[in-house]
Amino acid sequence: MQQKKEASSSSSFARDAFAGQNTSDRPPLVGKEIQRLRQEHQLTLDELASKSGVSKSILSQIERDHSNPTLSTIWRISQALKQPLVDMLSSGEEKPRFEHLKVNQTPVVSSTDGKFVLKILGTLGTVSTLQWYEFKAEEGGILESESHGSGSLENLTLVSGKLLVISGTESRELISGETLRFLTDSPHRLESLGPEPAHGFMVNLLNSNESF
Amino acid sequence: MQQKKEASSSSSFARDAFAGQNTSDRPPLVGKEIQRLRQEHQLTLDELASKSGVSKSILSQIERDHSNPTLSTIWRISQALKQPLVDMLSSGEEKPRFEHLKVNQTPVVSSTDGKFVLKILGTLGTVSTLQWYEFKAEEGGILESESHGSGSLENLTLVSGKLLVISGTESRELISGETLRFLTDSPHRLESLGPEPAHGFMVNLLNSNESF
DNA sequence: AAATTGTGTTCAAAATAATGAACATAAGTT
DNA sequence: AACTTATGTTCATTATTTTGAACACAATTT
Numbered sequence: 001m002q003q004k005k006e007a008s009s010s011s012s013f014a015r016d017a018f019a020g021q022n023t024s025d026r027p028p029l030v031g032k033e034i035q036r037l038r039q040e041h042q043l044t045l046d047e048l049a050s051k052s053g054v055s056k057s058i059l060s061q062i063e064r065d066h067s068n069p070t071l072s073t074i075w076r077i078s079q080a081l082k083q084p085l086v087d088m089l090s091s092g093e094e095k096p097r098f099e100h101l102k103v104n105q106t107p108v109v110s111s112t113d114g115k116f117v118l119k120i121l122g123t124l125g126t127v128s129t130l131q132w133y134e135f136k137a138e139e140g141g142i143l144e145s146e147s148h149g150s151g152s153l154e155n156l157t158l159v160s161g162k163l164l165v166i167s168g169t170e171s172r173e174l175i176s177g178e179t180l181r182f183l184t185d186s187p188h189r190l191e192s193l194g195p196e197p198a199h200g201f202m203v204n205l206l207n208s209n210e211s212f
Numbered sequence: 213m214q215q216k217k218e219a220s221s222s223s224s225f226a227r228d229a230f231a232g233q234n235t236s237d238r239p240p241l242v243g244k245e246i247q248r249l250r251q252e253h254q255l256t257l258d259e260l261a262s263k264s265g266v267s268k269s270i271l272s273q274i275e276r277d278h279s280n281p282t283l284s285t286i287w288r289i290s291q292a293l294k295q296p297l298v299d300m301l302s303s304g305e306e307k308p309r310f311e312h313l314k315v316n317q318t319p320v321v322s323s324t325d326g327k328f329v330l331k332i333l334g335t336l337g338t339v340s341t342l343q344w345y346e347f348k349a350e351e352g353g354i355l356e357s358e359s360h361g362s363g364s365l366e367n368l369t370l371v372s373g374k375l376l377v378i379s380g381t382e383s384r385e386l387i388s389g390e391t392l393r394f395l396t397d398s399p400h401r402l403e404s405l406g407p408e409p410a411h412g413f414m415v416n417l418l419n420s421n422e423s424f
Numbered sequence: 425a426a427a428t429t430g431t432g433t434t435c436a437a438a439a440t441a442a443t444g445a446a447c448a449t450a451a452g453t454t
Numbered sequence: 455a456a457c458t459t460a461t462g463t464t465c466a467t468t469a470t471t472t473t474g475a476a477c478a479c480a481a482t483t484t
Contacts, residue, residue, distance in 0.1 A: 028287070028297070044461060055443045060463060067441060070471080071301075072280045075239035085240070086298045120252060121391055122367045122415060132344065132415050134369060157346060159371075159411075199371075201413045203344050256431060267473045272433060279471065282441080 028089050030074065031065040037081045037088070038063075052080035115141030116192070133202045137161070139194025145187065153205040154188070155181040161198030164191040240301050242286065243277040249293045249300075250275075264292035327353030328404070345414045349373070351406025357399065364396045365417045373410030376403040 038048050049056040054076050061067040062077075069077075078085040116137040137143070156165065157179040165172050165180055167188035174180055182188070184204070192198035250260050261268040266288050273279040274289075281289075290297040328349040349355070368377065369391045377384050377392055379400040386392055394400070396416070404410035 028283075030283070045463095046461075056461095057444075057463075057465090058442050061441090064463090068282050068284045070280050070282055070441065071242070071286060072239045073442080074283060086302050089301065090298050119369075121369045121413070122393070130342070132367070132413075134371065134413060155344075159346070201344075201346065203415065257433095258431075268431095269433075269435090269474075270472050273471090276433095282471065285472080 029065045030069070030088055031063045033088055034059075034077060034081070035063040037083055041081060048077070048080060052076045054080075113141070115139075116143045116190070117141075118143065131204045133204075135190075135198070135200055135202060137163075137190070137192035137198045139192055139197070141192040141198070143190040145184065145189070152184045153181060154184045155179070155203040155205070156190075156200060157202075158198060158200040161196050161200075162193035163198045163200070164193055165189075166191075239280075241277045242281070242300055243275045245300055246271075246289060246293070247275040249295055253293060260289070260292055264288045266292075325353070327351075328355045328402070329353075330355065342418070343416045345416075347402075347410070347412055347414060349375075349402070349404035349410045351404055351409070353404040353410070355402040357396065357401070366394055366396045366400070367415040367417070368392050368394075368402075368412060369414070370410060370412040373408050373412075374405035375410045375412070376405055377401075378403075 038045075041048075043051070045056045045059050048054075049059055052059075054073055058067060058069075058073070059077070062069050062073070074088070075085055078088050081088075117135065119134045121132050121134055135143070154167075156163075156174070158174045158176055160176045162176070163174045165174060165182065165188070167182045167184060172180055172182075173193070250257075253260075255263070257268045257271050260266075261271055264271075266285055270279060270281075270285065271289070274281050274285070286300065287297055290300050293300075329347065331346045332343065347355070366379075368375075368386070370386045370388055372388045374388070375386045377386060377394065377400070379394045379396060380398040384392055384394075385405070
């Protein structure tokens with residue numbers, strides 16, 4: 001999908017660039033916010049330009065939402081204004097109270113034989129310091145994992161079924177209702193022992209420097 | 213006329229584009245994170261391209277941090293991956309540090325009428341920055357909670373049953389398999405709508421600066 | 425093995441973001 | 455008023471992103 005070239009590029013961005021998107025959902029318009037911050041700091045375009053290394057002309061356009069800035073440009077501006085980049089981008093966005101993930105929107109990972117199914121429910125910290133899952137596994141279903149790195153911890157609660165957990169050289173058998181937490185700084189493996197399907201939850205902490 | 217093609221200046225972006233900036237602080241490199249999310253969703257570059265409207269070739273380059281994406285590009289990608297734009301960008305920034313992990317004794321809390329049962333599966337952080345639970349509630353079971361403080365997020369996944377969630381003045385109805393993330397900076401309430409018992413899993417982040 | 429399919433990477437061309445200089449406008453000075 | 459000064463906008467040009475097609479490679483199928 002291609003945007004039509006405008007005779008003059010003057011005002012193409014703000015109105016047309018995202019035509020075809022939901023009007024309610026558009027990329028954040030940072031212009032207002034940047035202008036507000038600049039004025040709050042009592043800076044002129046020239047001053048902000050030299051502080052940030054971004055040219056005055058593009059600053060002017062960005063403030064009026066006539067340009068679609070590059071990541072590095074926004075970042076340099078945010079640095080000059082001592083504003084966390086993230087705050088700058090979220091300022092325009094109204095933040096919803098709820099985020100509702102329908103069934104089919106939950107990312108799912110399954111073992112090759114399809115017997116072990118892992119639903120990724122959420123993550124915290126984009127470096128993946130925390131993730132949580134729901135899993136279901138028929139008898140014989142196996143989930144093999146590599147090491148999650150030193151200091152990683154897995155917290156597993158079994159709701160129903162029977163599960164064999166092997167981490168490093170040790171192993172444990174879990175029955176319904178039990179919780180196990182173990183280090184995952186080495187390859188590990190979960191196996192549903194059946195006969196009824198194993199079902200449970202898992203919270204993984206990556207690189208936490210924690211111990212039991 | 214472009215004399216500097218990507219082939220000849222193969223690594224121009226990653227090294228040179230931000231030369232002159234603090235070496236310790238550079239714009240977030242979103243490549244790794246985007247790739248992680250794409251693979252988590254089990255999408256190929258082609259699929260993500262058509263979902264997001266961003267060409268496959270630029271996706272490939274962005275994932276390898278060979279391009280400096282435009283705000284609208286990052287935004288379209290974040291939409292397709294159902295990932296809050298802000299989270300995607302904060303990957304380079306400082307990650308939350310967790311401190312002490314307390315012994316887990318799986319205490320159980322129930323509502324006065326005993327219809328809503330909450331099992332505390334784990335807690336992390338001295339100030340209780342993270343807690344996770346399993347809950348079961350018969351029809352009519354209600355859990356009322358005070359505000360958990362500003363910036364608090366509740367992540368609730370319903371395994372079975374029907375659940376009404378009210379936070380502040382808004383409410384949502386969840387059916388089995390769905391996940392809801394919501395702010396808990398004001399009093400909120402969960403109610404099992406039945407007829408079958410509600411069963412699910414909850415992860416609470418206190419004072420996280422995450423937003424949607 | 426050959427052909428096909430699936431996936432990611434590179435290429436030339438097109439679109440557009442970024443730059444520096446010129447321009448416009450307003451406010452203050454002489 | 456005429457002259458500066460300060461600030462933001464527009465212009466022509468350059469630098470980069472983005473695109474679609476072609477390519478390379480691996481895995482699967484015939």
